[in-house]
């Protein structure tokens with residue numbers, strides 16, 4: 001590459017096309033130009049498989065990119081910041097995406113530009129460029145050098161490569177890898193990575209050429225018949241001291257070319273299962289980090305990949321991340337997958353990323369996908385499920401909504417081994433704060449956790465709930481039931497909030513260790529109040545108040561659970577058999593769900609109708625003191641029935657009329673599907689090797705890999721099974737449908 005000087009860059013142009021700096025992560029795409037070999041002379045170029053919809057032309061804040069052949073019945077659409085077409089080159093991209101950030105770098109901001117995409121999608125071209133079309137790195141360096149001259153700053157460059165999670169210096173190759181350390185002030189120091197001062201663009205080009213010629217010793221050791229794929233990175237340091245370029249920079253800008261994404265299950269001519277899986281794993285890890293930062297989560301999983309560990313300083317704090325997804329101009333499933341992944345990280349928590357454009361069912365499915373796609377819970381129990389702000393913790397998942405924290409937690413418990421199943425006593429106050437912090441705003445408004453909601457407000461909420469499937473889903477996902485327990489004898493009051501779907505035993509803090517309250521657990525259908533001081537449970541004459549803001553909510557919940565029980569009833573025979581064989585073990589999922597469903601139905605049936613809309617439901621516990629407490633409640637099963645749903649909320653508006661049987665079925669199916677996905681993910685996150693191997697398509701090698709992968713980073717969606725484990729979508733689908741539907745027909 002020669003060293004032309006990009007003097008022709010129109011600096012004034014930056015001002016008129018500056019995207020907003022408000023979001024931490026911006027995702028854009030670039031459609032690669034076709035190469036000469038792809039467009040053979042005399043041969044008609046294939047119709048583009050990518051269409052871009054810019055609602056307000058070039059001034060659009062966000063654009064919709066639809067991928068898929070025009071003739072295909074199913075295409076996928078993602079919303080991102082912008083999509084650069086073939087006629088928009090690197091300079092255009094630089095002006096619109098990077099140039100305006102450079103002054104910020106001189107003011108202490110860190111900027112990271114990451115090019116990702118399938119193999120051969122143009123990542124190198126975007127970052128490194130060519131003689132005639134300088135890449136973003138060279139264009140930025142030219143501008144940085146100009147600015148550093150004006151501000152008397154010094155510029156340094158480091159260059160590295162990450163190969164199978166080992167980083168190597170490319171400017172001064174050494175045998176040992178780069179290690180990530182932190183100094184006394186918590187700043188990342190990359191030990192073993194050289195930093196070379198650059199005073200001119202010519203020097204930079206010379207360095208850059210050197211790095212691309214570098215043959216690493218590590219590489220030589222690996223006897224591949226093809227060059228291993230790697231992630232390459234450049235760091236530009238701006239410093240006030242020439243001798244402290246890398247150790248005390250004012251600001252940094254990173255350019256990263258992620259290794260090419262390739263479907264792990266595909267038999268590749270240039271990769272193997274292990275390599276693809278490893279690469280995809282680190283891509284997923286990086287995307288997770290970007291998402292966590294964008295979503296302002298407390299825990300950012302930097303440790304899950306070498307790249308994010310190295311860039312921790314630049315990614316966190318005052319920084320901007322630009323994810324540039326390179327797209328092949330011809331139909332490419334890997335490009336589609338990569339865009340799907342990348343588009344997730346800049347989504348706000350309520351925006352969907354994928355719209356299934358299925359010509360046959362376009363209107364209906366699009367609408368449904370949109371509303372149900374907004375939820376993706378972090379794995380329960382992980383720190384990342386908590387937020388600084390009480391915003392929902394959702395990792396958008398293309399067209400699918402997982403059940404929320406509560407159900408995920410439940411699912412984890414259900415699939416957990418015996419050790420995990422043990423009812424760990426949780427401090428009541430801790431439980432309350434945790435659940436409140438993770439509760440989506442819309443859900444809490446439906447449930448009326450603080451019971452300060454007026455009847456009118458509740459009615460409005462109910463209407464909204466019924467009319468808005470997404471809201472219903474959201475609310476269901478994090479349904480929590482407030483249990484207010486008055487211990488009249490002691491005149492004490494226990495107030496708890498617990499996920500209704502979670503068997504979460506609670507120790508009430510307010511009971512000063514005299515009273516331990518075992519929460520309602522779906523396994524036993526028993527509520528017991530145990531006075532530990534006297535071991536005399538019959539001293540308590542209790543009233544249990546279950547506050548549920550709307551009976552519709554309850555009905556819908558019962559409905560969903562009923563469907564789920566019926567569908568899943570025969571799906572987990574294996575698990576049931578094992579669990580039933582040992583009474584000490586937790587009952588299987590289907591029984592638990594059945595119990596929850598029964599509890600709620602009993603509650604519904606025993607509730608006076610006039611209390612439906614807003615009054616707390618009151619169940620008076622039996623007063624008999626002769627029986628042990630656990631015998632005072634019935635655990636008899638109620639035959640599962642779909643509850644009636646024709647409740648009038650007000651005289652003008654019949655909620656049931658909004659819900660056709662078809663819609664009801666779809667809603668139920670969606671809930672069932674999402675819960676099932678969550679259950680499967682939890683299975684993959686907790687099962688032992690032998691259990692994993694019982695699944696079709698999983699042998700010793702895959703089972704080992706799954707266990708290694710999840711130790712570092714639990715599975716968060718089914719795509720990871722595809723990308724990292726190398727299972728095909730069909731294998732996963734077969735696995736699920738075999739279990740679920742296998743036993744339905746004799």
Ligand SMILES: Nc1ncnc2c1ncn2[C@@H]1O[C@H](COP(=O)(O)OP(=O)(O)OP(=O)(O)O)[C@@H](O)[C@H]1O
Nearest residue numbers: 032033034035118119120121122123124125126260
């Ligand atoms: N904007 C463009 N204009 C013309 N040719 C391009 C453009 N972008 C990429 N190419 C060509 O496409 C081919 C692949 O591009 P490139 O090497 O940048 O892809 P890559 O994603 O880095 O590939 P890999 O994953 O193998 O590293 C190259 O021959 C490159 O010259």
